[in-house]
Amino acid sequence: MLPVKQFQDFIDHHQLFAKHNKVLLAVSGGKDSVLMLHLFRAIGVNVGVAHCNFNLRKDEAQRDENFVKMLADTLDVPCYITHFDTKKYATENKISTQMAARELRYNWFEELRLNEGYDFVALAHHQNDTVETVLINLTRGTGISGLHGILPKRDRLIRPLLFLNRGEINEIIEKENLDYVEDSSNLSVNYARNKIRLNVIPHLQEINQNLEKTFSENASRFAEIELFVNLQVQKLSEQILKKQSDGVYIALDEISKLKPQKLLLFELLKPYSFAESVIQEILNHLNAPSGTRFFSSSHQAIINRDYLVVTTKNDGGTSNQFIHPSTNEVLFGSEEMKISFSTDIKFEINPDKAFVNADKLIFPLILRNWQNGDKFVPLGMQQAKKVSDFFIDEKVPIHLKAKTPILINGNGDIIWVAGMRQDNRYKLTTATKKVAIFELKK
Numbered sequence: 001m002l003p004v005k006q007f008q009d010f011i012d013h014h015q016l017f018a019k020h021n022k023v024l025l026a027v028s029g030g031k032d033s034v035l036m037l038h039l040f041r042a043i044g045v046n047v048g049v050a051h052c053n054f055n056l057r058k059d060e061a062q063r064d065e066n067f068v069k070m071l072a073d074t075l076d077v078p079c080y081i082t083h084f085d086t087k088k089y090a091t092e093n094k095i096s097t098q099m100a101a102r103e104l105r106y107n108w109f110e111e112l113r114l115n116e117g118y119d120f121v122a123l124a125h126h127q128n129d130t131v132e133t134v135l136i137n138l139t140r141g142t143g144i145s146g147l148h149g150i151l152p153k154r155d156r157l158i159r160p161l162l163f164l165n166r167g168e169i170n171e172i173i174e175k176e177n178l179d180y181v182e183d184s185s186n187l188s189v190n191y192a193r194n195k196i197r198l199n200v201i202p203h204l205q206e207i208n209q210n211l212e213k214t215f216s217e218n219a220s221r222f223a224e225i226e227l228f229v230n231l232q233v234q235k236l237s238e239q240i241l242k243k244q245s246d247g248v249y250i251a252l253d254e255i256s257k258l259k260p261q262k263l264l265l266f267e268l269l270k271p272y273s274f275a276e277s278v279i280q281e282i283l284n285h286l287n288a289p290s291g292t293r294f295f296s297s298s299h300q301a302i303i304n305r306d307y308l309v310v311t312t313k314n315d316g317g318t319s320n321q322f323i324h325p326s327t328n329e330v331l332f333g334s335e336e337m338k339i340s341f342s343t344d345i346k347f348e349i350n351p352d353k354a355f356v357n358a359d360k361l362i363f364p365l366i367l368r369n370w371q372n373g374d375k376f377v378p379l380g381m382q383q384a385k386k387v388s389d390f391f392i393d394e395k396v397p398i399h400l401k402a403k404t405p406i407l408i409n410g411n412g413d414i415i416w417v418a419g420m421r422q423d424n425r426y427k428l429t430t431a432t433k434k435v436a437i438f439e440l441k442k
Contacts, residue, residue, distance in 0.1 A: 002176060003164070007039045010163040014152040021119040022046045023158070024080075026109060027071070029064040029181040031173045032124035034071070036161055038178060040122070041075055048078040050112055050121075052105045054086040056097070060183075067181045080116070082108055098193075113156060120158050125150050127165040127212035128197070130219050135196050143266070143276075144229060148222035149215070165212035233267040241268065245442065246400055247311035248272075252286050255308060272299040272310050282308065291398050304397045311399050323365040323407075332367050332405045337418065338439045345432050352441070354407070354416040356426045358434040362410025367418075370406050376414035377424040387417060394420065407438060 010016075017023060025040060027033040027049045040047045051068040053061050065081060072079035090100035109121045130149040137146030152162050161169070173180060205211050242249040250268070258264040266279045273296040274282075282294050282301060292303040295313070302309045321330045329338045347355035374387040391401050405418040409426075416422040419440045428435060 002035075002039055002042050003172065004039065004042045006163055007160065008043055010152075011043075011160055016153050016158040016160055017045075017120050019045065022048070022117060024048050024050050024109065024113050024116070024118040024121045026050050026052075026105070026121060026123050027068050028052075028124075028183065029067045029071070030124075030183055031169055031178075031180045032126055032161060034178055034180045035169055035172060036122060036124040037071070037075070037077070038176070039160075041077070047122075048080065048116065048118060050080045050109060051082075052101075052108065053081065053083045054101050054104070055083060056086055056101075057183075064181050064183070067179075071179070078116075080112055084108075110156070120156050122158050122160055124161050125159045126161045126169060127163075127216050128201075130162065131201060131212055131215040132193050132196050134215060134219065135200065136192060139192075139196075144222065144226045148219040148226060150219075151223060162216070229263075229267065233264065236264065237268055246397070246403070247309045250308045250310070252303075252306055252308060255283070255286060269301070269310065272301075273297050274299070274301065300399075302397075302399050304399065305395070307397075309397060309399055321367040323363070323367060325363050330367060333403060334442065335405065335418075336441045337367060337405065337407075338441065340437045340439075342435050342437060343433065345428060345435055347428055347435070351421075352419055352439060354418070354422040354438040355428055356415055356422065356436045356438065357428055357432045358436040359432070360409070360426055361415075361436060364410065365415070366408040367405050368408060370401055370404055370417075374406060374414060376417065376421075378421045379424045379427060381424055387414070390417065390421070396420075405440070 023040065023045055025033070025037055025047050027037055028051065037047070037049065049068060049072045051065060053065045055061060057064075069079055069081065084101070084104045086097060086100050086104060089104060090097045093100065093103075095103075112118070113121055133149040134147060137149070150159060150162065152159050164172075172178075201211065208214055240250055240254040255261070255265060261283060262276075262279060265283065266274070266276055269279065274294070275296065278294050278296060285292055285294075285303065286308075288303050290304050294301045298313060299310055300313055302311070321332055323330055323337075323339060327339055329336055341358055347353075370387055370391075372388065375384045376387060376390075377384050378390060387406070388401075391404075396404070404420070406414055407416040407418055409415050413425065414423055415426050416438060418438070
């Protein structure tokens with residue numbers, strides 16, 4: 001008999017889906033997915049079948065597709081078929097064939113789920129897949145999440161066969177006389193997973209005959225540990241990560257207090273894609289001079305006085321923007337500068353506004369990033385000062401220096417270090433007849 005009760009108990013225990021949900025089943029035609037389809041039919045759930053032809057095994061792939069179509073027709077289940085040029089996709093994206101097939105099928109499953117109104121996508125992974133995944137992760141290097149292998153449920157993906165191992169599935173298929181097709185690539189040792197399946201696991205099973213059950217129990221423990229760590233990291237993040245408009249600030253003394261330091265900093269910075277090796281570099285250089293930078297694929301972390309500041313990599317330069325007499329506004333990075341003119345000669349004390357003697361302007365003006373060697377005469381002073389020294393005096397964070405807009409007159413003079421201080425040479429006087437008003441907005 002089909003293990004219907006165990007199947008339903010596993011679904012209920014892990015709250016995989018409700019009885020009224022529609023579930024899309026990923027069916028290759030092999031033993032695992034065929035059994036999953038029959039079990040879903042046995043418990044009376046509304047299902048559909050999705051099959052991917054990756055065009056990697058020629059006649060065998062077409063045989064699999066025909067079999068799945070026939071099986072779906074026999075069981076009166078909707079069937080969806082798609083074809084992929086997997087090798088072309090792998091070449092274009094510079095990834096392995098296995099990774100290409102994975103990306104293609106998961107993207108298609110989600111698209112199909114949404115378009116056809118299914119609530120979940122069911123995959124036929126079993127306990128042996130968990131063993132293989134954990135061993136692969138350990139071999140390549142992994143964090144906590146890699147130790148629990150395959151979870152029964154993640155977002156809209158469910159794996160309701162994780163209560164069975166490969167031997168149990170083979171036995172059920174044989175006793176129930178269920179038809180299936182065999183994928184010859186499962187016997188190839190060209191793939192890392194197959195090497196572990198065929199060459200490693202049999203030796204481990206000599207040590208522990210209940211290897212799959214042991215790994216399954218371990219996976220549950222590691223999943224609980226991961227949940228506990230995530231909850232602690234979330235609390236810690238709320239305490240020590242200060243999210244500002246210009247980046248995320250972490251006090252260096254708070255990093256020094258972390259225990260265990262490397263694990264917690266890695267988890268805190270995980271959303272910003274920093275590799276473990278880079279985390280170690282950060283910890284090795286907490287006393288480094290301001291300006292020391294560390295990079296991930298998408299972000300940078302900068303030592304800035306007493307803080308580690310995390311920003312996106314593209315927080316740097318913006319191309320020069322020209323301002324003509326008719327220009328009303330100009331965009332500069334994430335900021336907007338508005339320009340207006342008035343004959344009402346007055347000003348207000350506001351760092352985000354500059355009130356400039358319009359008669360001294362030489363168009364076009366230029367709005368650009370700060371450059372080494374820039375000098376200006378800060379309002380209220382008579383002597384020129386390097387902008388870099390002005391930044392130091394004003395304690396401007398290093399990552400904001402490159403982002404600060406500098407308004408340049410046509411003669412090369414700095415008119416305004418935008419959002420901070422305008423140049424004394426362009427201030428309003430009793431002789432001013434027309435005022436140019438520059439306003440910086442986020």
